[in-house]
Amino acid sequence: MIHINQIRKSYQMGSLSLEVLKGIDLNIEEGELVSIMGPSGSGKSTLLNILGILDQYQEGEYHLAGTLMKSLSERKAAYYRNHYLGFVFQSFHLLEFKNALENVALPLYYQKVSRRKRNRKARELLERVGLGDRAEHMPNELSGGQKQRVAIARALISDPKVILADEPTGALDSQTSDQVMDLFKEVNASGKTVVIVTHEAEVAEKTSRTIHLRDGVVQNDTHNAGVAS
Amino acid sequence: MFDYDKWQEIWATIRKNKLRTVLTMFGVFWGLFLMLLLLGSGEGLRNGVTKDFGAWATSSGFVWGRRTTMPYQGLRPGRPIRFDMNDVTALENEVDGLHHLAPRLQLGGFGGSNNVVYREKTAAFSIYGDTDAFHKLLLVNFDKGRGLNPLDVAERRKVAVIGSEVQRVLFQGVDPIGEYIRINGVFFKVVGVFSSKRSGRNASRDVQMIHVPLTTAQQAFNRINQVGWFGFIAKPGVSAMTVENDMMALLRQRKRVHPDDISALGHENLEEEFNKMLGLFNGIRWFVWFVGLGTLAAGVIGVSNIMLIVVRERTREIGIRRAIGATPFSIVSLIMQEAVVITAFAGYIGLLLGIGVVELLNLAIGDGAAMFLRPSVDLPTAIASFLILVIGGCCAGLIPAQRAASIKPIEAIQS
Incomplete structure (x- = not known):
């Protein structure tokens, strides 16, 4: 599903060039539940941004579902983000002036799906994440865990191939973290590839495979025994 | 392009910043209002004066006698010029264009x-x-x-x-x-x-x-x-000026006035006056458009400024939209639409009120005032100024929209 070949990425800081990713090779197959770990500065967020086509890379190749993702126009990038990817962020990133249902339905708006159709689907997904009764609530009326579940529903609505999560439990207490992780596992069980960036070992333990990054390279890549993918 | 969701979003941002939006709208409203008022008044002045002219036959005028100021053929200066019926006969017979x-x-x-x-x-x-x-x-x-x-x-x-x-x-x-x-x-x-x-x-x-x-x-x-x-x-088909000159030449000759003594005969023709007035009104018209467009431009720039602030405030939101699949175009159209809606709505109110006040003025003044009659704004003018405003709104949205489209989702989300 995700094939990364010798990806390099550096940031230009004035006259200094700071290399963040120093040649990463990575293959993630369809249906995997993968976590990416590493200390801050290891390049894990940058990697996730590249995986999410939110950022460009200078060298190497990135194939998502068989398509090369390199030097895409903004319009193309928007298309792939919309059709192939679902994002879940640490700080949820829901639109404050839209209620839960409308937030979930938003990606389908950009696919020009009719209002009725996308609202029906959004409601289904809210039921699935256990928030069927909160559909008309505004984000500020929801708890952190609820917000993250709305965000997950939003990530799922366009039926993407890959769910990318950036510290999805970073802003949650341990109990809600567990609930959110259970939800990710459930999503994974339904056949979606899920990639989670985290620095929490408990989160990584719940994934079937953990990739450790350090200084812009893959340090080790372990399959967790006992976690089915 | 105008779908429910965009309306909802525009409404949401407007509602969130009521005072700011209202003040911006006032700028636009005032621009169009003043412009129509100026145009209407200019038209009233024009109507009033042209009505006065309209009572006169076009290409007509007057010639009258004054005193000579130059000695000529042995006659002293200061001699009053008086006419009689013989002059009438002479003029009628000899001036062709009369x-x-x-x-x-x-x-x-x-x-x-x-x-x-x-x-x-x-x-x-x-x-x-x-x-x-x-x-x-x-x-x-x-x-x-x-x-x-x-x-x-x-x-x-x-x-x-x-x-x-x-x-x-x-x-x-x-x-x-x-x-x-x-x-x-x-x-x-x-x-x-x-x-x-x-x-x-x-x-x-x-x-x-x-x-x-x-x-x-x-x-x-x-x-x-x-x-x-x-x-x-x-x-x-004959210019009043020509006839006037012919008449005066004949009268000078008959009254033995020096050909260069221009102040011995008084003259006035409406053609000349009329052209002067026409020039004046065209001048006024241009001036009104100039001032009016300036005022409109000020309002439109106000909208542009506000939209820039809006884009800045919504950077994160725009980033989120981009991350979940919004194309740059959809962002551009969102911002543009908001700018156009604000200007068009405010402009429409300005249009209605401007025309309303001009019409009230028309009712109040009626035939009472000299040189001011039927102040009015004709439909093409009103539509033209409204269109200019809407186009202005597009322009107002252009820079902010461009800025919004250039927002990188990653930067916006991390901020």
């Missing part, structure tokens, strides 16, 4: 001693000896009876055509037609009453006039052969 010649003679004037009597009432009015040609020069409405005719002049009839004010002062409800009034001791039979086609002070001066046949006036008031000055109408 269509109608209206020799005139004034007897006493308004504001002088009482000179007109009807039964026990006396009053002062301007008395003019005229021919039928004068009615062609200055058009009036004959409310009752008729104007002077060639027979009146030829037969020296003692008839008078009076202005409506004369009727009001002297007759007070009595039908003046067929009644006799005494002018400077001589009885005249009233044959017509007229009202002015002009407005304001010109109109009130017009209706205080009494016209009697020129020949009658000359005989009755001991002014045999005398002519005070000439009114004229040029033939169709």
Whole structure:
């Protein structure tokens, strides 16, 4: 599903060039539940941004579902983000002036799906994440865990191939973290590839495979025994 | 492009920043409002003045005598120029472009001693000896009876055509037609009453006039052969200026005036005046558009500024949208639409209120004011200014929208 070949990425800081990713090779197959770990500065967020086509890379190749993702126009990038990817962020990133249902339905708006159709689907997904009764609530009326579940529903609505999560439990207490992780596992069980960036070992333990990054390279890549993918 | 979700979003941002939006809208509203008011007033001024001109025959004018200022053919300067009936004949025969010649003679004037009597009432009015040609020069409405005719002049009839004010002062409800009034001791039979086609002070001066046949006036008031000055109408297609110059050349020759003595003869033609006025009004019109567009531009720039702030405030939101699949175009259209909606809505209110006030002004003023008549904004002008505004709104949205589209989702989300 995700094939990364010798990806390099550096940031230009004035006259200094700071290399963040120093040649990463990575293959993630369809249906995997993968976590990416590493200390801050290891390049894990940058990697996730590249995986999410939110950022460009200078060298190497990135194939998502068989398509090369390199030097895409903004319009193309928007298309792939919309059709192939679902994002879940640490700080949820829901639109404050839209209620839960409308937030979930938003990606389908950009696919020009009719209002009725996308609202029906959004409601289904809210039921699935256990928030069927909160559909008309505004984000500020929801708890952190609820917000993250709305965000997950939003990530799922366009039926993407890959769910990318950036510290999805970073802003949650341990109990809600567990609930959110259970939800990710459930999503994974339904056949979606899920990639989670985290620095929490408990989160990584719940994934079937953990990739450790350090200084812009893959340090080790372990399959967790006992976690089915 | 205008779908429910965008409306909802536009409404949401407007609601979130009510005061800011209202103030911005006021800028646009005020711009269009003032512009329409200015255009309407300009039109009123134009209508008022052209109406006054409209009463005059086009390409007409006047020539009158003054004093010579240069010695010529042994004659001293300072000699007054006076005309007589021989000049009338000469002008009529020798000036080619002349269509109608209206020799005139004034007897006493308004504001002088009482000179007109009807039964026990006396009053002062301007008395003019005229021919039928004068009615062609200055058009009036004959409310009752008729104007002077060639027979009146030829037969020296003692008839008078009076202005409506004369009727009001002297007759007070009595039908003046067929009644006799005494002018400077001589009885005249009233044959017509007229009202002015002009407005304001010109109109009130017009209706205080009494016209009697020129020949009658000359005989009755001991002014045999005398002519005070000439009114004229040029033939169709001939410039009034040409006729005026021809007339003056002939008169200079007949009165032995030095050809270079320009102040010996007074002259005025409406063509020249009219062109001057037209130029003035075109100037005013351009000025109004200039000022109006400036005001509009200020309003539109206000919208642009606000939209820039809006984009800045919504950076994170735009980033999220981009991350979940919004194309740059959809972001551009969102911002543009908001700018256009704000300007169009505010502009529409300005349009309605502007036209409303101009119409009220029209009602309030009516025919009352001199040189101001039917202030109005015609539909094409109103639509044009509205379109300019909407296009302005697009322009106002352009820079902010461009900025919004250039927002990188990653930076926006991390901020």
